[in-house]
Amino acid sequence: MKFISKPMFILLSSLLFLAACSESSIPEEGKQYVQLPENLQGQGLEPVTEVFSLGCGHCRKMEDFIPVISEKADADIGKMHIVFNQSAQFAAMFYYAAEMQLKATPDHDFMLDLFNAMQMSKETPDEEKTAAMADAFTSRGLVSPFDYNEQQSAELIAKVDEISQLSQRTKIDSVPTFVVNGRYQVLVAGHKDPAKIAETISYLLQK
Structure with missing residues (x-):
């Protein structure tokens, strides 16, 4: 029987180690x-914050996976509505009108109503769109942003202006995505499924 020499053993061990590293997740x-x-x-972001837009179709699809990602990452997920342009600014006002009244992130059903109201087809009459937007609030005992008084409007505008500045500082130009600990942006396209996104979030929370 031939024995492996010590130098050869070290070489094989190194190769096995490198192979294991190459398969690292x-x-x-x-x-x-x-x-x-x-x-x-320190800028008001939750440790895990989804950056999204109510006008984004992919963000609407991601909303269905948020509970799964939250559970697998063992972390609550806050939200930040990106402000890219005037259209996104209007959508952000719609979202923050909900968040500010609730003093919390809207739940899944509320988010779906907000998405659905904002993403109605172009052929939908303006009156119907406005009614759907208002109903998302009034059906929950909240004040529709269309009925805000001067003070409420001023507070909402100030909040969205703050988020607009924060949006510029992130340099994020594609949503949905996630910001972890205010330092890292998760690249959603680099993951094959929500479970992998959760793994990356968990890793970054400990980094």
Whole structure:
């Protein structure tokens, strides 16, 4: 019987170690996540924050996976409505009117109503769109933003202006995505399913 020499044993051990590393599921910077251009800790973001827009079809689809991602990552997920342009600004006002009244992130059903109202077809009459937007609030005993008084409107505008500035600082130009600890952006396209997104979030929470 031939014995493996010590140098050969070390070489084989190294190769096996490298093979194990190559199969590692540890998220890679540049593939599964990137660092934000500046540290936004202390800017009012939750440890895990979904960055989204009510006018985004992909964000509507992601909404169905939020409970799964939250459970697998063992983390609550806050929300930040991105402000890209005037259209996104209007949608952000619609969202923050809900969040500010609830003093919390709207639940799943409320979010679906907000998405559905904002994403009605272009052929839908304006009156019907306005009614759907208002009903999302009044059906829950909240004040429709269309009925805000001067003070409420001013507070809402100030909040959206704040978020608009924060949006610019993130440099995020594609949603949905997730910001973790105000430092990292999850690259959703770098994951094959919600469970993998949750794994990356868990990893970044400990980083």
